[in-house]
Amino acid sequence: MKWVAFVVLSLFLYVEATNFQPKLHIVTVATNEDNDGLKRLKHSAELYGHELHILGLDEEWKGGDMQNSQGGAQKIRILREGLSEFKEKNDAILMFVDAYDVIINADPDIILRRFLQEFPEYRVVFSAEPFCWPDKNLASKYPVITFGERYLNSGMFMGYAQDVLKILEHGKGLKDNDDDQRFYTSIYLNKELRDTYKISLDSLSRIFQNLNGLTEDVHIDYDLDGNAQVFNSLYNTHPVVIHGNGPSKVYLNQLGNYIAHGYNEKVGCLKCKPLIEIKPEEITLYIAIFISKPIPFVEEFLATFEKFEFLKENIHLLIYNNQPLNKITIKNFIDEKVGIYKSVTALNMKEDDDEHASRDYAIEWATKNNADFLLMLDADAHLTNPNSLQLLIRKALTYNTEILAPMIAQPKKLYTNFWGAVSSTGYYARSSDYLDIVENKLRGYWNAPFVSSAVLISKRKLPQLANAYSYNKEMDADMSFSLFCRNYGQFMYVDNLDEYGFLVPSDQFSQFLKEGYTNPEMYDYFDNHDLWEKRYIHPKYFHYIKPGVVVEQPCPDVYDFPFLSERFAKELIEVMEGNNHWSDGSHLDRRLEGGYENVPTRDIHMNQVNFDKQFLNIIDEYVAPMQEKVFTGFYQRPVKSNMMFVVRYKPEEQASLRPHHDASTYSIDVALNKRDVDYEGGGVRYIRYNCTVPADQIGWSMLFPGRLTHMHEGLLTTKGTRYILVSFINP
Incomplete structure (x- = not known):
């Protein structure tokens, strides 16, 4: 000095x-x-x-x-x-x-x-x-x-x-x-x-x-x-x-x-003072949840929301949904939560209904009911920190930040729920400090020109934000809100002092919906990998992949491990039956180079349902490590596979498969439905060892060598319909 x-x-x-x-x-x-x-x-x-x-x-x-x-x-x-x-x-x-x-x-x-x-x-x-x-x-x-x-x-x-x-x-x-x-x-x-x-x-x-x-x-x-x-x-x-x-x-x-x-x-941060303590029982919190566009993994969003550590009897819920895909999910959620929260209100709207007006209604709803705070929460904002609500409220009170958003980003990307600057045309521009804030090199709470997805608004600020979302209907509702705040001197803040959660990318998912995909979240492996993994990979997989954990071997060099979840199996069957372009079981197969199938089955290939890129990467991420564990010394990455398909066995169609070798270095065979529930019979017999595997645990996969040693046959399905997922890896 x-x-x-x-x-x-x-x-x-x-x-x-x-x-x-x-x-x-x-x-x-x-x-x-x-x-x-x-x-x-x-x-x-x-x-x-x-x-x-x-x-x-x-x-x-x-x-x-x-x-x-x-x-x-x-x-x-x-x-x-x-x-x-x-x-x-x-x-x-x-x-x-x-x-x-x-x-x-x-x-x-x-x-x-x-x-x-x-x-x-x-x-x-x-x-x-x-x-x-x-x-x-x-x-x-x-x-x-x-x-x-x-x-x-x-x-x-x-x-x-x-x-x-x-x-x-x-x-x-x-x-x-x-x-x-x-x-x-x-x-x-x-x-x-x-x-x-x-x-x-x-x-x-x-x-x-x-x-x-x-x-x-x-x-x-x-x-x-x-x-x-x-x-x-x-x-x-x-x-x-x-x-x-x-x-x-x-x-x-x-x-x-x-x-x-x-x-x-x-x-x-010099202004980041110690947070004041609050008494949640004295705070009336209004939360407005919005599903106003195609958003994947809404079920997981609701599950995360349920884990918030805050008195539910002090929370009033308003849920806006204009997506047909989520109507049943939202209805079930509301039915379960009546009596748990102080109140639960649903706004099930049509897709073309006015989102701007609905968001303005949420502000009016909280204002009229004298809410202490209103949290505007979009379903693409997964606040996985269970203390998020308390942290935001304590910070709003301590720092006098009356419009406060937790910083959340799309995983492994720089896209977040705030802007650091605004271009001359009123859209996103990158500020000089944006990357440092996003990467947490700078920590604090930051006056920002745009916030969205999760925004806490204090009681005193609510009346000043009437009709903010409809301020400019030529813009998206969140952009209209932020423009209103900028023009009327209402400061918006984003906080990265704590880790709150993440944003769910939804653009590709929206495209899946537009193209009419069945079970579109199953396809969303690349953009929302972690959520996809939690939903669709078998919960026991990560135990069996650990070093030292024995993988079952029901027949010599035939390993059986949990791979895919029951939900994946169910949804994949729905995708295939929705496509319904099953092959006819003859040797003539125009899908193959040369047009001839030596060992024909009734099947649909992954590329017929546009799932081949996803599944090839899934094999590389989850199957190849298991192969490297059980067949020590063999390594080939990335894996290759031209034959990834679902087979359907029915007594009146094709009930079994003759003995054959697979055209692969190794193969997987995943059971997709349940014996004695969906079908009777079935299983796989390995000829050389005269050894049979029931192959009846949903989502479990056999992993075995291909061409030379493991000739096998598909045993007779005597009743119902049996589905299996097969891949010939590294042909």
Whole structure:
């Protein structure tokens, strides 16, 4: 902190030499006290020991829509009326800043020192920007400068109080909806007035930094103590009062995650205080679950949801579903949970129903019922941390983050439920810190321009978000919500201090549905591997694959191991019967190269149902390791297989299969249904060993050598229908 001591000493020497005792007063105009940007300004001012005067809180805003047009002269009137107490104070230096998009990052001594030493010949200094606004025709009338930004910005300025008040007196004839920047520009461009009041611009951003048009040149760096500061690389300066003017507010929010004691390079998150304790029995939580698009593994989502550690009798549930695939699942869930949760309401809608309105209804529902919190939860957000609800609520209360999302990402991908930046067209853009946040190199809670999938909203914020999801119906509902929040100064935060869960990719699943796939989740092996594995791989597989665990050998070199789940077996049969293009059991088979099958069966190949790529990878991931375990020394990866198929045995069709060798290095034969339940008879006999395997445990697979040693036959199915899954591996 040596540099701080130097600053204080320099200011002290200056004061002693001039016998001048300046005092800095920061002033702003705000007619809306309940604004996150104003709260941030107040926090940064208090943090550095500033005296912040907020004027206009008792007034209605009549200064026009400054976000989309000109206006703001009401601020001039309010300043003129509200600052009269400073008329006789020679020692007062006023600094005006806009209320909703400014952050202060230095104490009064540093700001005064820069003003007095960098601008010793001037009494009023305005911030500068690269755009001549609101009238670009005035550009040629600006004084020529050799270096820096040339044009005045009225969002930040400072000067001796008496001079500032004299300037404000020139605005007596303004209407409230006139433009404030046009007024200040007219004063500055009038050479006589400019010289009279000794007005200058902070063209090199020594004190003030306007971000619009300069975001590429303004970054975060750190001082010797590791504290974040703003660095203007264009002018090699460290401005300390930062303004997110115009469309740069999102970038200001990003900088605000670090400055004003937000982040320290050495310590980490400075604002991440110890969490307050809560009493769940005193919190009424409303949760709105949305299944508004094709989403795989909804059953697993609901199972994860059930594991939340929170008093269910204090939770009100609203479930919105417009997907036909999930209607039965949702109905069964609701039927089971009636009486467990405080209330359960279902909105089973049609696919073309208005999702925007339904999400707005959820906010209205929670608002009317005086909810303490509302969690908007999409079914693609699997919050596997059972403490997620308590963590989010405790953080919302501790950090005063009234719109808070847990950071969740698609497994092994960079796609998450938040954006770090927004493009000029209003869509996703990658911020400079996005990867570090996603990869947890930076930990904290972050002001973000877009959050979705899982969003906790506090009681006080709910009424302010009415119709936010319908704010722009040309957009997806979550984008409309975030646009509303950005435009109305409602800060959204994403938290990666804890691990919460993951996002389920759904684009490929949606395509499976469009193409009419039976049991589309069975196909979703690549995009949602871990969920697929838990549902479709036999639960005992991972025990048998462990070193030292004996794999059963019912016949010599015939190993029997649990491979696929009963659900997989059932769904695969449904897929095959849905396809129904069974071969006719003759030697003529146009599916094969050459068109001839030596040992024909009634079967359907995996490529006929578009499952060949998935199943070949499944063999490589689960069967090959088992082969390497039981047949030590043989390794061939990736595995190859041109023959992966389901065989159907029926007494009236094909009841058995003659003795034969498989055209493979090794084969698998998986039972798909149950003997004495679905069929009678069946089994496999290995001729050379005169050994029979019942092959009747669903999902269990025989694994045995192919061509040379293991001639075998399929024994007679005497009743019902028997299904097996066969693959010839490494032919």
